Amino acid sequence: MAAADHASMSATRSSSKTAPPTTLRDGFHLVPSHPIAYDLDQSKTFRDITYHVSTVDHVARIAFDRPHVLHAFRPTTINEVRRALEYAQDDTRVSVIVLTSNVDDRQRTPAFSAGGDQSARTSVGGGGYDDGSESVPRLRVLDLQVQMRRCPKPIIAVVRGYAIGGGHILHLCADLTLASDDAVFGQVGPRMGSVDAGYGSVHLARTIGQKRARELWFLCRYYTAEEALRMGLINAVFGVDDLDGEVGRWARRMASMSPTALAVAKAAINADQDGSAGISLMGGHITRLFYMTDEAREGRDAYLEGRSPDFRKIPQSKL
Numbered sequence: 001m002a003a004a005d006h007a008s009m010s011a012t013r014s015s016s017k018t019a020p021p022t023t024l025r026d027g028f029h030l031v032p033s034h035p036i037a038y039d040l041d042q043s044k045t046f047r048d049i050t051y052h053v054s055t056v057d058h059v060a061r062i063a064f065d066r067p068h069v070l071h072a073f074r075p076t077t078i079n080e081v082r083r084a085l086e087y088a089q090d091d092t093r094v095s096v097i098v099l100t101s102n103v104d105d106r107q108r109t110p111a112f113s114a115g116g117d118q119s120a121r122t123s124v125g126g127g128g129y130d131d132g133s134e135s136v137p138r139l140r141v142l143d144l145q146v147q148m149r150r151c152p153k154p155i156i157a158v159v160r161g162y163a164i165g166g167g168h169i170l171h172l173c174a175d176l177t178l179a180s181d182d183a184v185f186g187q188v189g190p191r192m193g194s195v196d197a198g199y200g201s202v203h204l205a206r207t208i209g210q211k212r213a214r215e216l217w218f219l220c221r222y223y224t225a226e227e228a229l230r231m232g233l234i235n236a237v238f239g240v241d242d243l244d245g246e247v248g249r250w251a252r253r254m255a256s257m258s259p260t261a262l263a264v265a266k267a268a269i270n271a272d273q274d275g276s277a278g279i280s281l282m283g284g285h286i287t288r289l290f291y292m293t294d295e296a297r298e299g300r301d302a303y304l305e306g307r308s309p310d311f312r313k314i315p316q317s318k319l
């Protein structure tokens, strides 16, 4: 843990005995708020995204890199994000994942993502997305959404400018969303022949409420970052110049926490909505932790040694 992060955690421990209660005791204000310095991971090659890691702050950064179409995605883009997410999930140096876009607002309108790339929709074969990278035309964006929810590490969507359509749903599927004050959010499917009947509908309704979710889909209006914040669609709004620093603060804070506690909290929050698949993920976490107990090891050893297990020699169940 970096020294300044350590200071913030220490602040939560230093006893005052008589001071009045204050939220400052959480130490959050002491977490450094300078932008994260990332290194490009040279070993990973991508066309539509960039992938960076900060080994100092334990953060991976996955960024859409298609500014000419406002970071709209095609099959290649989604497959690359899925691959990068897998790298970040398996990298023990990484505790937190940032999903964002490479914005240069002097050259292009800022955007997180304008959703599915409409120029990649074929005019033959049913109008699905096809950039030649899949044997049958398809966009595995629903698989990406599921992968984001099953990833045990927290994912922060960092939104500059437009988050529209399928791009909007990707920020929704992230665990947290931090936005700049120039961000704009909305669905457009019913206006242009598309709909997300999965997380884009049900998770949206759980997140912002039934009436608001219907409004987003039925009216296809766009909302400012402040409006999105008020409806609980995002976690915080910052000025453009402060965004990267605040992302640094939030990511560093999460990276200083117990990874297992965060993974269990994420799985539990998702399980409520993800049915058997959500419970199965929680069950997987429990089994992995169980494997590390003397009790589970006794079962394994007994099998390998060709004897009956003696669970009695281990004091008791941990539950």
Ligand SMILES: CC(C)(COP(=O)(O)OP(=O)(O)OC[C@H]1O[C@@H](n2cnc3c(N)ncnc32)[C@H](O)[C@@H]1OP(=O)(O)O)[C@@H](O)C(=O)NCCC(=O)NCCSC(=O)CCC(=O)c1ccccc1C(=O)O
Pocket: 068, 069, 070, 072, 109, 114, 115, 116, 117, 118, 119, 139, 141, 142, 162, 164, 165, 166, 167, 169, 188, 189, 192, 194, 195, 196, 197, 200
């Ligand atoms: C976002 C805008 C309102 C911004 O407008 P403006 O600032 O005026 O910029 P433009 O000049 O329009 O755009 C600049 C440049 O980018 C190109 N572009 C923008 N968006 C897209 C796009 N989605 N696809 C392709 N190209 C795009 C635009 O053509 C310009 O190019 P030039 O060459 O410079 O002219 C505005 O851009 C806008 O409305 N964009 C379209 C938004 C949209 O319709 N998005 C698609 C929504 S549908 C979707 O995302 C579904 C896909 C999906 O994820 C999904 C989810 C769940 C289940 C199933 C699926 C599925 O498989 O379909």
